[in-house]
Amino acid sequence: MIRLDDNIQDDELRVLGKPSPEEPKKKGFKWYYAVAILLIISGVIFAAVRLFDIRRNEIVPDFYETELSDTIAMSETIPVMEKLGNYKDSSKAYTEHIEMTVNDIPLDIYIPHNAKPRLFIGTPDLNDKNVIFTTQAADIRADNGKINGAFVLAGEPKAWGLSKKGYCGIIDGKITIGVAANSPLFEEATETGGYFFRQYPLVDNGKLVENEPKGKSIRKAICQRGEEIVVVMTSEPESFHDFSQALIDLGASNAVYLVGSASYGYFRDKFDQLSIIYNKQRGGQKYENHIQWVKE
Amino acid sequence: MYVSSEGNYSNVVTSDGRSRLVTYQLGQVEDAINDQLGDEGMTFLRLGRSLIINTEYIYLVDVTKQVLILSDFHGSFHELSASKEVLAKLKAYIESIERTNHD
Numbered sequence: 001m002i003r004l005d006d007n008i009q010d011d012e013l014r015v016l017g018k019p020s021p022e023e024p025k026k027k028g029f030k031w032y033y034a035v036a037i038l039l040i041i042s043g044v045i046f047a048a049v050r051l052f053d054i055r056r057n058e059i060v061p062d063f064y065e066t067e068l069s070d071t072i073a074m075s076e077t078i079p080v081m082e083k084l085g086n087y088k089d090s091s092k093a094y095t096e097h098i099e100m101t102v103n104d105i106p107l108d109i110y111i112p113h114n115a116k117p118r119l120f121i122g123t124p125d126l127n128d129k130n131v132i133f134t135t136q137a138a139d140i141r142a143d144n145g146k147i148n149g150a151f152v153l154a155g156e157p158k159a160w161g162l163s164k165k166g167y168c169g170i171i172d173g174k175i176t177i178g179v180a181a182n183s184p185l186f187e188e189a190t191e192t193g194g195y196f197f198r199q200y201p202l203v204d205n206g207k208l209v210e211n212e213p214k215g216k217s218i219r220k221a222i223c224q225r226g227e228e229i230v231v232v233m234t235s236e237p238e239s240f241h242d243f244s245q246a247l248i249d250l251g252a253s254n255a256v257y258l259v260g261s262a263s264y265g266y267f268r269d270k271f272d273q274l275s276i277i278y279n280k281q282r283g284g285q286k287y288e289n290h291i292q293w294v295k296e
Numbered sequence: 297m298y299v300s301s302e303g304n305y306s307n308v309v310t311s312d313g314r315s316r317l318v319t320y321q322l323g324q325v326e327d328a329i330n331d332q333l334g335d336e337g338m339t340f341l342r343l344g345r346s347l348i349i350n351t352e353y354i355y356l357v358d359v360t361k362q363v364l365i366l367s368d369f370h371g372s373f374h375e376l377s378a379s380k381e382v383l384a385k386l387k388a389y390i391e392s393i394e395r396t397n398h399d
Contacts, residue, residue, distance in 0.1 A: 017337025
């Protein structure tokens with residue numbers, strides 16, 4: 001294999017994994033023109049559909065945030081920490097569901113009780129009664145379908161990379177949420193059979209963290225609120241900023257995002273009643289991943 | 297992790313920190329990735345004449361300082377340099393890839 005013509009300049013970037021473009025043959029000019037015109041027309045239609053979709057649903061761009069902006073605002077009033085959940089029943093594994101409005105933002109709050117958190121790769125089975133709560137955790141890359149950012153599953157690293165500065169680690173059943181480019185929790189998770197994933201940071205020690213995507217969507221987050229770990233979801237599309245502020249007003253000291261919009265999730269309540277938050281997506285992804293709580 | 301051009305040879309640096317000088321030009325390495333990895337090879341990018349990188353290991357892109365840092369996220373960092381133009385394109389490329397999730 002001798003390649004005499006390495007046709008690239010120093011200021012050029014080329015995505016590999018696709019056949020190198022070949023010199024067009026003279027006889028093929030009309031054919032190429034026809035394909036090019038078709039591609040352009042398809043591109044315009046696709047762009048128009050995407051634009052409409054973005055305006056309608058606000059699909060957030062950019063899987064790699066190199067310029068996450070600084071923390072900008074301090075919450076002025078953090079409410080007195082009364083636990084949100086009802087902890088009277090200390091034995092049954094179930095999920096408590098609370099509906100609450102904070103600053104005119106309707107929120108669904110899910111509090112798992114007496115269950116062990118873990119990460120899971122795949123599409124959870126609705127019939128698995130050991131799972132009392134599940135919702136999608138880390139994002140999936142569009143270019144290769146793999147998990148976006150560092151991810152550890154039961155001690156085994158499944159993905160590497162700093163896509164977002166927010167992190168969530170689960171070590172010996174204890175959840176830690178924070179914001180850092182490098183977190184020792186990644187190593188700790190690999191050494192102790194724990195779990196780790198990355199997402200957008202929303203609240204860092206009571207401070208609001210701004211994120212680049214500016215549109216509105218159904219937002220989801222995992223939050224630390226005093227001694228409680230709760231999953232919070234908006235009922236209506238909201239901006240990152242308003243959602244983060246609502247979490248602070250709810251009393252969250254730390255929070256990171258979870259896959260938003262109509263991402264798959266369900267829970268089981270005190271009466272073992274199954275409720276689907278959002279149903280499965282068609283054409284599931286190989287590396288769909290969830291944070292879930294399971295009966296011990 | 298990345299492959300850099302060393303004249304008529306290429307230096308292949310893997311995520312375990314080892315590097316191997318191979319008797320292939322960078323363009324031949326590029327061809328091998330295209331031929332053998334197919335779509336999986338889209339994780340790799342050719343940056344100018346002298347670099348092929350695996351995008352999964354990108355830690356930092358600093359266009360102004362012309363610095364690209366790759367990391368295995370276990371404490372190993374590789375600082376590489378490239379032209380401002382190609383780093384700007386790299387940044388734009390990364391930022392342009394849309395997630396398939398419904399965030």
